[in-house]
Amino acid sequence: MSTPFLTTSQIAYHAAGKSILSGIDLTLKSGRIYGLVGQNGSGKSTLLKIMARQIAPTSGGVELKGEAISRWGARPFARQVAYMPQFTPATDSMTVRELVALGRFPWHGTLGRFTSADQKLVDEAIERTDLERFADSPVASMSGGERQRAWIAMMLAQNAQCLLLDEPTSALDLLHQDSVLALLRELSHERRLTIVVVLHDINLAARYCDEIVALRKGRISAHGTPADIVRSDVLKSVFDLEMGVFPHPVSNDPISYVL
Numbered sequence: 001m002s003t004p005f006l007t008t009s010q011i012a013y014h015a016a017g018k019s020i021l022s023g024i025d026l027t028l029k030s031g032r033i034y035g036l037v038g039q040n041g042s043g044k045s046t047l048l049k050i051m052a053r054q055i056a057p058t059s060g061g062v063e064l065k066g067e068a069i070s071r072w073g074a075r076p077f078a079r080q081v082a083y084m085p086q087f088t089p090a091t092d093s094m095t096v097r098e099l100v101a102l103g104r105f106p107w108h109g110t111l112g113r114f115t116s117a118d119q120k121l122v123d124e125a126i127e128r129t130d131l132e133r134f135a136d137s138p139v140a141s142m143s144g145g146e147r148q149r150a151w152i153a154m155m156l157a158q159n160a161q162c163l164l165l166d167e168p169t170s171a172l173d174l175l176h177q178d179s180v181l182a183l184l185r186e187l188s189h190e191r192r193l194t195i196v197v198v199l200h201d202i203n204l205a206a207r208y209c210d211e212i213v214a215l216r217k218g219r220i221s222a223h224g225t226p227a228d229i230v231r232s233d234v235l236k237s238v239f240d241l242e243m244g245v246f247p248h249p250v251s252n253d254p255i256s257y258v259l
Helices: 044-051 076-081 096-108 117-127 142-156 174-191 202-208 232-239
Strands: 006-015 020-030 032-038 059-066 081-084 162-166 196-197 212-215 220-226 243-247 254-258
Touching: 006 044, 020 044, 020 117, 020 220, 032 044, 032 202, 032 232, 044 076, 044 081, 044 142, 044 162, 044 243, 059 220, 059 254, 076 081, 076 096, 096 117, 096 142, 117 142, 142 174, 142 196, 174 196, 174 202, 202 212, 212 232
Parallel strands: 032 196, 032 212, 081 162, 162 196
Antiparallel strands: 006 020, 006 059, 212 220, 243 254
């Protein structure tokens, strides 16, 4: 049996005397996209930050390829795991090409030479995210969906095997939500990437994720395929809302609605 790409074991996190996460056990495999869902304050973003090594758990551990992430150097870790926070940093006058090129930093550092191989990966990332026509445009001039694609392109240029994204669709209209998540699903399956994405919309999670991890009050309330999770009884236990479920008229995927 192959080693899981990323695992968490009994993760707990406390802040200001409050328990944010407790007893989080997860096994994440290559080539799958996982959706983290749950009410506000359930610990989704905190868990993602722990996986990304942005913060350290109060107890428990995270392993990357069978080795504790604390034993990975900063640059080797960044070559494996790319993280996009909910609020991305300002890009000022940076162009798309310049932003995407930042993804190569873990491979050559501040003083390293930007090689033709680096440029090839940048060009390929821009092409794969359908941003060629924006390559020399300021990131700040783009629409929200296009900007999200630019950040995803940077993660691709980083050549990481795991992408962690915190609410990448929260400020997007329906068309761009669909576009961004469809791209992530394709990338996960094409490149055997492990992708974890925090989502608020359970229907988006059901449509695009291979597995859904539902958090409630800092614990895993449910974990399984969309068919396992998008059931009235499970959704009630996660969101405290009565929800009906019916199959999508085309794909037959389960869809929820609030009663």
